[in-house]
Amino acid sequence: MSANRLAASNLKADDSLNSTQLVRYCVDPNWLPYEAIREGKHVGISSDYIRYLESHSSLKFSLVPTSSWTETLSFLQSGRCDLTPLLNKTVSREQFLHFSHVYFRSPNVLVSLKDQPFLQGFENIGSRTLAVPKGYRLAEYIQHYYPSVRTITVASEPAGLEAVLDKRVDLFVGSMFSVNAYIQQTGFNHLKIAGWGGPEDELRAGVGLGHEGLLPIINQVLDNVDELERIRIYQKWNNIAIIDETNYLLIYQVIAATLLVIFLLAIRTYTISRYNRRLTDKNQQLEVLRLQLEQSNAELEFLSTHDPLTKLYNRHYFNRQFVHDNRLTLSPESSICLVMIDIDFFKEINDTLGHSIGDSILKELSEVLQHCVRESDVVARWGGEEFVILCHQTSVDAVKSLCQRIAFAIKEYQFSGDVQLTCSFGIAKLAANEPMQSCFERADKALYQAKALGRNQVCVDETHL
């Protein structure tokens, strides 16, 4: 047992208290961090001092709950409570209470909305209205020393702060610790401490009349509370944190900037994806156009080298490939033979059966020619009803028999309009170093001869044989 406790326990309580040393006490139910009643329990700084008193004396304490500080004062006055652990001494309270030594001090502050100016004490309040909790020492103090200040009584410190927020009053005066605790709990950071408000609180225990015998015990214990213990109790309940408005501003700024960045990114992503979609569409259209162009080019290429009616090579292609290409004339072993073919009496067919039957016959004859020649031979439509075959590596005899095979195939073929078609053939063999044009002329001469001999003939130009 500590020296304090020994000393305290040796002291006797007032005779009016029962032998169990039970002390009934009341507190302010809503005055954190000093004291309050939460879920029926006494909490706050004074609750720790009550426990300290219990552990360092023979006193036992029993809480008598009240609903307001006014009720607490009235319970003390009527004797329903023996003690209250933490209050200021005032003239009026001395009528029904005896006081212990001061064991806790705290400043009082004026609270206003943030946009209000700072004040130096009650002198500068002027015409502003001031909220004061009912029954608090400050009410008595202001009434006594500053009677011109317009005060409005409120039920508690929180009620006073809310009155400032609601602009029902301009100012509130209360204990700095409880004001800060309230602002921190509720997040009412529209409030500010506008200045000091009157003398600091000198808080002590008050005992009802007839219980003054308790005071020596209380004073003995509380006068000797270790400083470390005082600090521990103070720190435990005084969880003040400065609300830094700039941080909130910074947070809002960061959030706004982040949202802006997200918004810009979203727009950028949307724009890019839209652009990509359009690009893909354009690429697809380009690909379609490219394919169409390729097809058109292929068709053009075909048309430029082929006869549109018979689909055989045309004269232009034949000239370019063979007549104007000197390599053919230079090769001594080329063994090239030319065959000129002309339909007999084609004019008559056209005249009797019509031009379209004539066209059909031209196409049918082309198929016959292609069917009879070798793969290496080249068949072309020379013009009108005239055709030419260029045979590589072939003797004149072989070409003659090719012409006879063709004549036979024509005879056997069932042409449109049941026409019994015949053709005349002129053959010439390309001589060494002979220009192709000259060979053509000789083949044409042989063809003319075949026509002269009565048509449906195969004639060979034997100039260079």
Ligand SMILES: Nc1nc2c(ncn2[C@@H]2O[C@H](COP(=O)(O)OP(=O)(O)OP(=O)(O)O)[C@@H](O)[C@H]2O)c(=O)[nH]1
């Ligand atoms: N249907 C059709 N007829 C054509 C085409 N090209 C030329 N002809 C015709 O072929 C005929 C050629 O007649 P001609 O040169 O007198 O010769 P031919 O009647 O065959 O008499 P010979 O050659 O002497 O046996 C003309 O009537 C031309 O109009 C064509 O592409 N289609």
